[in-house]
Amino acid sequence: MKKYILALDSGTTSNRAILFDHSGRIINSSQREFEQIFPEPGWVEHNPEEIWSTQKFVVRDVLEKQGVIAADIAAIGITNQRETTLVWERETGKPIYNAIVWQDRRTAGYCDRLKNEGIDKLIKEKTGLIIDAYFSGSKIKWILDNVPGAREKAEKGKLAFGTVDTWLIWRLTHGKKHVTDVTNASRTMLFNIHNLTWDQELLEIFNIPASMLPEPKQSSEVYGNTVKEHFGGEIPISGIAGDQQAALFGQMCVEKGMVKNTYGTGCFVVMNTGNEAILSKHNLLTTIAWQINGEVTYALEGSIFIGGAVVQWLRDQLHIIKSSSEIEKLAGSVGDNGGVYFVPAFVGLGAPHWDQYATGTIIGISRGTSDAHIARAGLEAIALQSMDVINTMAKDSGVDPSELRVDGGAAVNNLLMQIQANAINKKVVRPVITETTALGAAYLAGLAVGFWNDIEEIIHQWQEDKIFEPEAKSAVFNEVIENWNKALERSKGWYGR
Numbered sequence: 001m002k003k004y005i006l007a008l009d010s011g012t013t014s015n016r017a018i019l020f021d022h023s024g025r026i027i028n029s030s031q032r033e034f035e036q037i038f039p040e041p042g043w044v045e046h047n048p049e050e051i052w053s054t055q056k057f058v059v060r061d062v063l064e065k066q067g068v069i070a071a072d073i074a075a076i077g078i079t080n081q082r083e084t085t086l087v088w089e090r091e092t093g094k095p096i097y098n099a100i101v102w103q104d105r106r107t108a109g110y111c112d113r114l115k116n117e118g119i120d121k122l123i124k125e126k127t128g129l130i131i132d133a134y135f136s137g138s139k140i141k142w143i144l145d146n147v148p149g150a151r152e153k154a155e156k157g158k159l160a161f162g163t164v165d166t167w168l169i170w171r172l173t174h175g176k177k178h179v180t181d182v183t184n185a186s187r188t189m190l191f192n193i194h195n196l197t198w199d200q201e202l203l204e205i206f207n208i209p210a211s212m213l214p215e216p217k218q219s220s221e222v223y224g225n226t227v228k229e230h231f232g233g234e235i236p237i238s239g240i241a242g243d244q245q246a247a248l249f250g251q252m253c254v255e256k257g258m259v260k261n262t263y264g265t266g267c268f269v270v271m272n273t274g275n276e277a278i279l280s281k282h283n284l285l286t287t288i289a290w291q292i293n294g295e296v297t298y299a300l301e302g303s304i305f306i307g308g309a310v311v312q313w314l315r316d317q318l319h320i321i322k323s324s325s326e327i328e329k330l331a332g333s334v335g336d337n338g339g340v341y342f343v344p345a346f347v348g349l350g351a352p353h354w355d356q357y358a359t360g361t362i363i364g365i366s367r368g369t370s371d372a373h374i375a376r377a378g379l380e381a382i383a384l385q386s387m388d389v390i391n392t393m394a395k396d397s398g399v400d401p402s403e404l405r406v407d408g409g410a411a412v413n414n415l416l417m418q419i420q421a422n423a424i425n426k427k428v429v430r431p432v433i434t435e436t437t438a439l440g441a442a443y444l445a446g447l448a449v450g451f452w453n454d455i456e457e458i459i460h461q462w463q464e465d466k467i468f469e470p471e472a473k474s475a476v477f478n479e480v481i482e483n484w485n486k487a488l489e490r491s492k493g494w495y496g497r
Contacts, residue, residue, distance in 0.1 A: 002074035005446045006062075006235070007438035010055055010080040010164045011243070012101065012265045017058040018435060019066055020442040022451065024461040026435060030061035037098060042105035042347065045098035048086050051164060052171045059231060070233025076172075076226065077239030077445030079246035079437050080164035082187045085139035087150070087212070088167070090160050093175055097147050099164070100139040103305060103347045107138035108356040119205060126192045126199050128277060128286025130354055134303065136163060137189035137206045144208070157211040163187070165240045166214045169223060172237060177224040180214040181240035182296070186288040191216065193277055193288055196296070219245070219290040220444040239445030243437045244268040244301060245289050247407055250440030251431065252462040254297075254455055257399040261386050261420075262437065263410035266350070267307030269389040271300045271397060282392045283352040292447065292455075300396055302351035302389030306344040306360075308410040310378045313344070320371040328415045331376040337480070338373035339364040341487035342381045349492065352392040359494035363487050379416045384484045387423040403427045407436040414468075421468040422477055428468040 004027060009016040014033040021027050032054040037045040063069065083102035088095045100106070111131050114120065120131045129135055140161055144151045153159050162170065163184045169177050185191040185198075190206065190213070192199040198213050217223060219241045225234040241249065244262060248270045251260040256274035261267060270289070277286050277298040289299035311324045321327055343349075345358035362374065394400045404426055410416055411434050421428040433439055446452045 003072045004068060005442040005451055006073050006076045007442040008055055008076060008078045008168065009438040010051065010168060012081045015055040015058055017062040018438045019062055024439060028062050028066040030058040032058050044101040044103045046101055048095040048099050048167060051099060055168060056230060063231060070231045070235050073235045074451045075236045075238040075445040075449045077441030078165050078168055079241055079243050079441035082163060082184055082242035083134055083136050084164050085136045086167045087143045087159055087161050090158055096150055097143050102134055105133050105347055105356060107133040107142050110138050123189060124279060126202060127189055128193050129189050130283060132354060133356060135187060135189040140208050141206045154209050154212055159212050161212040162214055169237055172226045172230060173224045174227045178214045179217050179223050181217050181219045182288045182291045183219055183242040183245040185216040187242060218292065220292045220448045222448055236449055238448035239441050241290055241441055241444055244270050246440030247437040248272060248289055248299060249443060250436030251405045251407060252459050253405060257401060259401045260405040263307050263408035265309045267304035267382060267386050269302045269386055269393065271393050273298045273300055273397060278397055280396045282396055283354050284392055284396055300393050302393060304385045304389065305347050305350045307382050310344045310382055314375060314378055320375060327375055328413045330372050331379050332415050334372040334376055337377045337380055338369055340369055340373045340377040341483055342377035343487050343491040344381050345491045351389050355492045357493050357495035358491045361487060361491035363490060380419055382416060383420040383423045386420060390424050403429050405429050407434045417468045421470040425470045429464050430466045432463040432465045
């Protein structure tokens with residue numbers, strides 16, 4: 001039997017390659033950051049060639065470090081930053097514009113026009129999504145409308161669109177495969193999540209030719225093989241899931257009502273809703289969790305645009321910490337936030353508020369305010385944004401989850417996890433392996449090639465590392481929540497004023 005599954009985790013700020021063994025243990029990994037491009041305020045781009053080159057580099061690096069060859073790898077699973085939009089020429093494989101990142105707000109005005117035309121109900125019914133610049137559809141349209149000659153080429157079938165998974169598979173297979181999976185397709189605003197097809201009516205609204213779109217596949221099946229020249233041999237590519245769906249699967253939230261939160265650049269709370277696509281009444285997204293063996297599992301999701309990026313901002317812009325790991329000690333050096341509230345709406349507010357014109361706000365500053373108070377307010381902001389989504393999810397689904405499973409970079413912060421448990425008044429469970437996004441992609445890939453027999457076998461591999469029990473809800477914390485809501489209101493609609 002082959003020894004390893006290789007997961008490609010293509011994130012917002014870096015690409016990683018992680019080798020997993022049959023027990024779901026990380027054997028080795030490699031990571032490389034790539035450039036964040038900000039051409040104008042509210043615009044965020046990546047260089048598509050750099051996404052590819054860094055991903056290829058980390059795969060070669062991890063194979064070399066472990067002394068592994070292609071023949072030792074049973075399959076590759078891919079998980080990726082979702083909604084990020086790439087368009088390239090079919091003939092040359094050359095991108096016609098930078099990748100427009102999920103955080104990018106340039107199409108907010110166009111999305112407002114669609115809402116004013118009353119198209120939001122149609123989009124929600126078909127896609128489960130809210131009209132927002134976050135999703136791929138308006139980004140594709142922007143590229144076609146703004147890159148000289150793009151629309152003409154698209155109409156002639158000469159252009160291909162893809163989210164990052166599609167782009168990587170195109171390059172890994174030398175353009176032989178133009179595919180995506182249903183989880184990524186469900187984040188475009190163009191995909192009907194009920195009949196699992198690209199929706200012609202929506203394509204007409206966005207004026208996007210169907211010929212640009214990849215073929216939607218299941219989350220666990222063999223899509224094709226890498227070409228030999230990349231890694232010295234062909235390796236099957238057999239798992240794809242958008243990062244948050246992959247994390248839900250990696251956390252083994254396979255039963256209806258189970259919830260996870262990933263603390264990455266953003267925070268993403270996802271609840272498994274089984275075979276039912278519950279349309280939210282409170283501004284959450286309905287999305288596809290995965291499709292395995294022909295069966296579709298749906299989810300409710302609340303996307304918080306800025307989560308762990310709060311810590312990066314405190315490090316890189318304010319310079320109050322030198323490394324992200326220092327935040328816990330600094331924030332823990334004070335007993336409370338000193339009356340400071342931090343709403344990190346750097347790119348607007350996501351769920352459940354969906355305010356494209358909100359701005360970042362730090363309020364309650366006095367002469368006694370220190371860097372530690374701001375640091376603590378930053379951690380509280382991550383937990384309180386998550387609390388808003390979890391409370392909303394319980395209303396929509398009618399299910400009050402008993403626990404929250406957590407993962408992602410900031411989940412290692414014990415103070416943040418305790419604040420989170422206090423905020424939601426539920427236990428927070430951190431697993432032994434917090435790299436659950438990559439693990440989920442590995443599991444999906446491995447299932448497709450028989451590396452693991454079934455989901456039951458995988459469930460037994462999931463292990464908890466630490467449980468954070470909520471401390472009794474005090475009047476003090478209730479006041480924190482009350483003031484947080486006031487601060488939120490002050491951040492909303494700033495750019496529209």
